Amino acid sequence: MSPTHRPHPVVPASSSRVLPPPAPPTILDPPPARSNSTRHSRAPHEPFLSDAPPPPDSWIAVETLPIEYRLVARLPGFRRDAITLAARRRRVLHVVADSWEPGGGHFERRISFGYDADLSQVRAEFDGEILRVIVPRRTPILTWYGEACE
Numbered sequence: 001m002s003p004t005h006r007p008h009p010v011v012p013a014s015s016s017r018v019l020p021p022p023a024p025p026t027i028l029d030p031p032p033a034r035s036n037s038t039r040h041s042r043a044p045h046e047p048f049l050s051d052a053p054p055p056p057d058s059w060i061a062v063e064t065l066p067i068e069y070r071l072v073a074r075l076p077g078f079r080r081d082a083i084t085l086a087a088r089r090r091r092v093l094h095v096v097a098d099s100w101e102p103g104g105g106h107f108e109r110r111i112s113f114g115y116d117a118d119l120s121q122v123r124a125e126f127d128g129e130i131l132r133v134i135v136p137r138r139t140p141i142l143t144w145y146g147e148a149c150e
Contacts (some may be wrong), residue, residue, distance in 0.1 A: 019140055022114025025062045025069055030108050032127075052105035060095070060109050069117060071095075071133035077104045080126045085133065087119035093135065116140075 059074040071093070075083065078097040086094045088110070097107040113119070116137045124133045 003076075019024075021033040022116040022137075023112075024064060024114070025064065025117075026112045027060060028112055030110075054105045054107040055103065058105075058107050060111075062111060066137070068137055069113065069135040071111065071131075071135070073107075073109070073131040073133070074129060075131050076129050077101060078107065080128075082133060083126060085122060085124055087122070090119055091115075091117065093119060093122065093133070095131070095133070097131075097134055 014085045054078055057076055058074050060071060063070040063072070073095060075097050081120060082099060083095075083097045086096075088094050091113050093111045093113065095109045095111070099105060113135065116139075117146070118138050119134045121136045124131060126132075
């Protein structure tokens with residue numbers, strides 16, 4: 001080894017920078033219902049999206065596991081082709097379902113995740129009543145310097 005070339009020192013993992021734990025998932029409040037004044041100002045045709053509230057027995061829950069987040073939503077009366085999942089700002093998952101059938105309604109929730117959620121790899125399945133969504137968690141990669149990077 002030449003005298004001018006020095007290898008980078010290896011920093012022990014114990015002295016490396018430690019990332020704070022990610023924020024737990026948070027189910028954000030649904031958007032406010034439209035007021036009667038905005039309803040009267042609309043054109044005289046059927047609205048594209050349903051103004052009806054979600055069915056009373058619909059709900060959503062989030063479970064945190066070491067390698068993934070699991071969302072389970074009960075959406076009775078909704079069809080698979082009327083459910084949309086969208087990632088917003090790389091930290092928020094937007095779940096929207098609409099049903100124009102009698103007893104249907106509009107279900108909308110936003111779930112905010114910490115830095116470790118990989119919203120580009122979301123998987124979902126719907127069995128006609130229960131929507132199951134898997135959001136993988138990223139693990140910080142330790143470089144040979146001992147630094148954590150995302």
